Amino acid sequence: MEITPLHNWISGKIGVTANTLNREVLESYQLGKLRQTVELARSRSIFYRRAPAGPASFAVSSLADLQRLPFTTPEDIRQNPLHFLCVSQDQVNRVVTLQSSGTTGEPKRLYFTGEDQELTVDFFHIGMSTLVSPGDTVLILLPGEVPGSVGDLLVKGLQRMGVRGIPYGLVRDPAHTLQVMAEERVNSLVGIPTQVLSLARHRGEGEKQLPLPLKSVLLSTDYVPRAIVRELERAWGCRVYNHYGMTEMGLGGGVECQALAGYHLREADLYFEIIDPATGEPLPEGEEGEIVFTTLTRRGMPILRYRTGDKARFIPDPCPCGTLLKRMDRVKSRVTGSIQVAGGVLTLAELDEALFPLDSLLNFSASITCENGIDVLHINARPAQGAGRVTTEMILTALETIPLLKSAQMQGKMKVAPLIQVQDDNSRVNAAKRVLIDLRKPEGTR
Ligand SMILES: [Zn+2]
CATH class of the missing domain: 3.30.300.30 (ANL, C-terminal domain)
Structure with missing residues (x-):
């Protein structure tokens, strides 16, 4: 089994060799980036400057000090997204508007600079190398028409490794999608679980299931039902990987390695915590709670201690792939779910x-x-x-x-x-x- 490609990538970002990467080096890097992020947010963002606890609470001399900082909630961003902006508006390359799932909520807006988007493309490039290789063709069943959308950034990331990414969009007619897969000789898919399932379970009039030489599928959403993973593996005989991410994270959060046993996280760009959703206190390693993250390298709209509402735990045992990067167990539910x-x-x-x-x-x-x-x-x-x-x-x-x-x-x-x-x-x-x-x-x- 190959070690997750995130291991070498993160070593390189930190400036050490893969062999010398250890938790101490990684955490010291994270602390440095955290301090820069806190300083940027405190000095440039109206929201963090006005935080109720005052700027004094933003003194961070260890990673543990992060726990003294207030949380950021989806509601905070929804109320006034521009208050999070740390650059002038002409430096914003892409604005993502997320519609609220509630009936009354305002949409949530997120701002990314060109540099911020480059971080995502870089992660997509490296993360995808877990499941595809040069010469492969990936059909991307996610929105991709708009420059800077998830499909667009994924195509760019794949190009860097000689993989052809086809931005297809959501599946509306499974027969058409399957036809494109055959014509374009697609051998890997990226999509939302129920959407990919609709392809595996599609049967045209008198048709048997199309034989497709798929090697891998990447499923991306908050919760990936195991029953769907098993069905895709059975139907197509391929490996099914899980990705975890949300727009607020810069689209990518973490991806499974070949062990298929929990996501390795973008630890050079994001700092993750697991907290008790009721008390807000950090939980001991291995216990399930709410996922909270802090951006470490984003410039346009850094976010401190964002409450995702997703529930998972860190897996304390080392990953069979041999990395010392953390592993997060698959997200199983929402705090409100x-x-x-x-x-x-x-x-x-x-x-x-x-x-x-x-x-x-x-x-x-x-x-x-x-x-x-x-x-x-x-x-x-x-x-x-x-x-x-x-x-x-x-x-x-x-x-x-x-x-x-x-x-x-x-x-x-x-x-x-x-x-x-x-x-x-x-x-x-x-x-x-x-x-x-x-x-x-x-x-x-x-
Ligand atoms: Zn691993």
Whole structure:
């Protein structure tokens, strides 16, 4: 097994050889970058200059001192994104507007300079070298039309290693995407789990599944259902890697190595913490909590201690690939992604693992209502066209594998209401984060 390419890359960025990289050297580099970032934010950003604790709280003489700094929340950025800007507006190369998943929220804006974007391209170049090699062709099933968009930066990163990246965009018609894959001799895909699943499960009229010589797939989103990974491996016989990132991180956060056992992180550009979401205190290594990150090298809009809302843990054991870079376990849920039902906690991840093994299921949405004093779980399932059938009985049976749902139903504390929703057209593609919606609360929060 090859060591993650991030190891050599980060060594180079720090200015040491791969053999001499150790945690001490890395952390001392991180501290230096952190101090520069804090100084930049404190002196140039209106938001950090006005932080309630005052500039004195921004004295950082060790990485542990970072814990004294206040958190930055998505709401902070949403309220006044320009207050985070540390460069003049003419130095901003790219503005990303993220629509709020809520009904009333303002969109969130993020600003990147050319240098900031270069950091992302560089990470994409190195990170992708885990799964593709010169001469390969990658179809990118992510937005890519706009300069500086994720697809555009990925194409640039791949070019640097002699790999052809084709920015395709989201899958709206799986048959068309599969045709492009065959014509362009695509042997690797990057996409969102349910979108890539729609390709693996597509069956045209009287068609068998297209034989595709795929070598690798990279799935990128907050949570990658294991059931989808297994299905892609089975359908295509390829390796399925996970990437973790969000726009706020500069798109890239971390990527799995060939061990496929947790992401290695961009530790020269980002500093990660795992905190207790209730108290905000850092958690001991290995415990699961909320992911918080601080940018170390961004100039346009540095962000200190950003609360991602995603939950994961650091894996304390060394990675089989041999690096000393940290490993973060796969993100399993959102802080707000679990819902109290019938005396227990239900997560979308549990529903994903129970339902995605169903052969012809493409996607589903889930919500909870309260009817006559009983919680009702609504599952709105979308089957693959022309494939076998998904029935409400199959959904009910699959959900019985979740102990909480089984016992709550038996005790009459809860009901499950599945609905099969056949869509005639594939134009309604939603790439937003999937959430378990709680409709029992008046404001309909998730
Ligand atoms: Zn590794």
